Amino acid sequence: MAYTVGQVARIAGVTVRTLHHYDEIGLLSPSGRTTAGYRRYGDADLERLQLVLYYRELGFPLEEITAIIDDPAADPAAHLRRQHELLTARVKRLQEMVTAIEFAMEASKLNIQLTPQERFEVFGDVNPEEHEAEAERRWGDTDAYRESNRRVASYSKDDWLRHKAENEDWGRRIVALMASGAPADGPEARELAEEHRQIISRWFYECSYEVHTGLADMYVADERFTAYYEKIVPGLTAYLNEAIHANAISRA
DSSP: OOOOOHHHHHHHHHOOOHHHHHHTTSOOOOSOOOOOOEEBOOOOOOOOHHHHHHHHTTTHHHHHHHHHHHHHOOHHHHHHHHHHHHHHHHHHHHHHHHHHHHHHHHHTTOOOOOOHHHHHHHHHHEEEOGGGGHHHHEEEHHHHHHHHHHHTTTHHHHHHHHHHHHHHHHHHHHHHHHTOOOOOOSSSHHHHHHHHHHHHHHTTOOOOHHHHHHHHHHHHHHHHHHHHHHHHHHHHHHHHHHHHHHHHHHHH
């Protein structure tokens, strides 16, 4: 069957302008044209569009989606397996977020002030208070430690929820980038490493490139940090370490 661009837009839930853009960049070009030059899409075009929308939903840039779909070594079954793995991991993480947010909403509804323990139940199973004494011993005399304490003391529950959402969004995108096979020292990974540094600076303390690379090395050297990132996805610790170092070098 042949479909007009308007019909495809309605079927896929995208705009006609989006389909025109996909055609212009070579991501999805219609297999046919009318004698008047109007686009006509076939069933194979719709199957390709479905793949495009799957990968776009997972956060892949359009340029990478083109490379992934056009990879001659990949078959449709491989695409489905890969999407299933990525979506399963995302669903698990989103469910954890939903549970945490529901807990916070219930506490707010009852006008209950969350305790520090409950606060970190909301924001993950890594409780900084477990390592408070060690952190003070190692960094207590630094400006960064004092600045971080000053900021954190003023954060409300909503502030922490915003931080969690921002951090989770960043984590989803770097996991998707690593899964795509993009190199850790490539431009996309370096950009996400820079975003990681800026999140730290925005929420806790001014994180210089020197401090950031030091943190990256600690993630690899300290098994507690390694376990945190490996729990998200195996190999993420080393990937992030390399991306952070590459970003610092590129901006020197």
